Amino acid sequence: MTADGNKKVAMVTGASNGIGMETALLLSENGFDLILGARRLERLQNVAQTASKNGARIWASTLDVRDKQSATTFVKEAIANFGKIDILVNNAGLARGMTKIAEQDNEDEWQDMIDTNLMGLLRMTRLVIPHMIQNQYGHVVNIGSTAGHDAYAGGSVYCATKFGVRAITAALRQEVLGHPIRVTSVDPGMVETDFSRVRFYGDNQAADNVYAGMTPLTAQDIADIILFAVTRKPHVDLDTIVVRPTDQAPGGLVSRKKD
Ligand code: NDP
Ligand code: 8X3
Numbered sequence: 001m002t003a004d005g006n007k008k009v010a011m012v013t014g015a016s017n018g019i020g021m022e023t024a025l026l027l028s029e030n031g032f033d034l035i036l037g038a039r040r041l042e043r044l045q046n047v048a049q050t051a052s053k054n055g056a057r058i059w060a061s062t063l064d065v066r067d068k069q070s071a072t073t074f075v076k077e078a079i080a081n082f083g084k085i086d087i088l089v090n091n092a093g094l095a096r097g098m099t100k101i102a103e104q105d106n107e108d109e110w111q112d113m114i115d116t117n118l119m120g121l122l123r124m125t126r127l128v129i130p131h132m133i134q135n136q137y138g139h140v141v142n143i144g145s146t147a148g149h150d151a152y153a154g155g156s157v158y159c160a161t162k163f164g165v166r167a168i169t170a171a172l173r174q175e176v177l178g179h180p181i182r183v184t185s186v187d188p189g190m191v192e193t194d195f196s197r198v199r200f201y202g203d204n205q206a207a208d209n210v211y212a213g214m215t216p217l218t219a220q221d222i223a224d225i226i227l228f229a230v231t232r233k234p235h236v237d238l239d240t241i242v243v244r245p246t247d248q249a250p251g252g253l254v255s256r257k258k259d
Pocket of ligand 1: 014021038039040041064066093116120192193194196198
């Protein structure tokens, strides 16, 4: 909330599930109005309905960040509805498969990750930043990953996209210097969402194995950190926040209890 009583407007991409959904819900509980986008409209509308019970004004619409027209229309309509975007949470993202480079015969997986995690994030940023400059207020929160710090076998392209997000965050921070616009990267380790289910194309066993015997982070844990970042005083810019489960350490190390 600003001194003049205007509510802050946060745009969250990939708000139909996981980290994006929990961020939307937590922001709505904390006085933010919301612009929500994802491909699955029905799920998104359920999130919007729950968030609206907290008194937030919500606009939810289909968004495919891979698609230039979809993203352009989404931002245009959001501005028409709210007049401004104070916060952009670039959360939409995914991994596809865990295939080693030499064994990959499906380049579509690579393309999907690059189009979503890199091109999508860049596109949303490109479309939103001019409004932040015009409004002389803004905060871009990019959801990176520890995969953008430590590469692992089978994760070459997913890791490359998240290393790329780090580069984009660092460059953007320099590009908006001089404007009252903050740029933050939140880089989580293992968070139990549908992330692994999507990565393994609905194979629940494969997804469950990722978190077996350890306590992963939850989407709420990450939403909490995003809320903290966007509620600092305007002169405070949290740069990069790396967060792992206590059961995970850098270098691909995970402590698992056997049952
Ligand atoms: P989920 O699969 O639970 O959620 C992903 C969200 O992204 C969904 O709402 C999905 O919505 C949306 N999305 C995917 N593709 C697109 C697209 N093309 N356009 C718009 N929205 C899209 O996973 P998480 O919540 O875990 O993932 C969120 C972010 O967090 C991702 O960027 C991921 O890389 C990152 N991350 C996740 C970690 C984890 O361990 N879970 C750790 C570190 C980072 P829909 O399908 O409806 O479009
Ligand atoms: C997701 C975290 O470790 O599965 O970004 O790549 S990891």
